[in-house]
Structures are given as C-alpha cells and as structure tokens.
Amino acid sequence: MSEHVDGQIGTVAALVRSTFLVNAVYAGSAREHGLTQQQGQLLCVLMAQPYGMSELGATLGLAKSSLTGLVDRTERNGLVQRKPDPQDSRAVRVALTSRGAKLADEFYTETCRRIEEMTSGFAPAERDTLAVLLGRIVTDNKVPTVFMEPDPVR
Template structure:
C-alpha cells in the first residue's frame, strides 16, 4: 500500500518542524485537559509549574511565561484569589514582590504533576529505555540552545 493510503503513515511527521509541532500540540492538549480537570487554564497550570521549585519576582515570572506586566498581574491576582499563590516582599528590594505557592497551591501542583507524569508515562510506554534517554538528551540540547539564544539577544 502506498504511504498516502496508509493512515498510520499519512499523519507521520514529514520533517523536524512537523515532528516538533505535532509533539507540542500533543503535549499542550494533554496539559490543557489536566488543567481543565482542575478548573485551570493552560497558562495557570504553567504558572504553577514555574512556581514548583522557585520564588521568582513578577518580572522573572513574566519572562518565564512570556507575558507582559499587566497580564502577569492579572494571572497572579486570580491565582491568589483561589488561594494557590501568595505575594511576599522581596528581601533584596523593598519595591518588588516574590510569588510563591501557598500550601494549597503546593498540594494542587503535586496532584497535577502526578497526573501529567502518569499521562506522559502512558504516552511513552512504547519507548525503550534507550529511547527515553535519547528523548531527554535531545530535549535538553534543544532547551539549552534556546536558552543560549535568548541570553544572546
């Protein structure tokens, strides 16, 4: 059967761009579904993910999430009203604030992380141990290249 008639091959990525974009759509869809299950938006789940292991200032948080100052303020305010995050005065700069998870935010973030991990594990179950290692190494290399490129700009 020619590739154009094989449904499995018809949707196969034709090049690196297609592969990465299709994978991105798959992961974004997974994250969106998990977020929706917890009455969160994709950007809110990303906020919780960034705050898992750090207490950034608003500007750093905005850079991580690709948001402008007013959007960042609104996002943090909504999460604060849900009791998921809190603003703390910066010990280094009296004019700025740090954003951190509340205990409720930590619990929700752990639940969401476990759910996403479970779904990613199910998604990647057909990969061998070597393929898991390769995909992590390739992702790290791409993320490092992007960070280096961003730092140079």
C-alpha cells in the same frame, strides 16, 4: 523542508504535531485540576521557589501587565500569595500557599504521568534517545526552565 518518499513524517511536522499533543495533554490535566494551562504553569514554576513578578515574567515569557492579571486570578483562587520583599519595598514575592503547593504537586505528578504515558510504547533506549535529542533542542535554543526536572534532588 526535506521529505522522504515513504510513509514517514517530516521532522518539522513531527515537532509541530507532538507539540500540539503535549499541549493538549497539559491543558487537559490542568483543566481536571481546576486550573487553566497558564495557572498550572505558574504553579509549576513556583514549586521550586518564590519569584518576583519580573522574574516570573521573564520565565514565562509574559509581559508585566499580563502577569499581574494571572497572579491576580490565581491569588483569588487561593493558590498563590503576594508577599512584600523585605529587601525592596517596590518588589513582591509570589509564593505558593499551602493549598497551592498541594495542588501543584498533584497537578505536576499527574501531568508527568500522562506525558510519560505518551511514550509507553517505547523501549528504554528509545526514550533515552528522544530525551537526548529534545534536550539538545532545548539547550541549543535557550528555553527558560518552565517545567522542573522530574527529580531535582541529585
């Protein structure tokens, strides 16, 4: 709860407020692509590969029943598709349709652009420092990979 006397914001407040900011940017970008935030997230996760419902639930932090609805709606919009799992006839593999893949790509790219723009006033070294510190928070606290790395090639 420590707070310094000068005009500086505290760490906690900085985290919370930047969170709201990123959230708003993400939601705005989704909206402009005709997506809800959740649907946008779903598309981003599926960009990497198809997933089963349970895996998706774990990744997105949603209950099974919540996911059924989300996939239903996204499927109804033609962005995603349920396919039977050849190994296990109980299971389902959710994958992007071609329209979904295209939209996911556009959404992802544009969202990255906007978020990167938030640090437009930063020097490269500062951007790097920020990435390192936030990266530690993320790894220290075990966040599931909900947003792909910008350049997953390596």
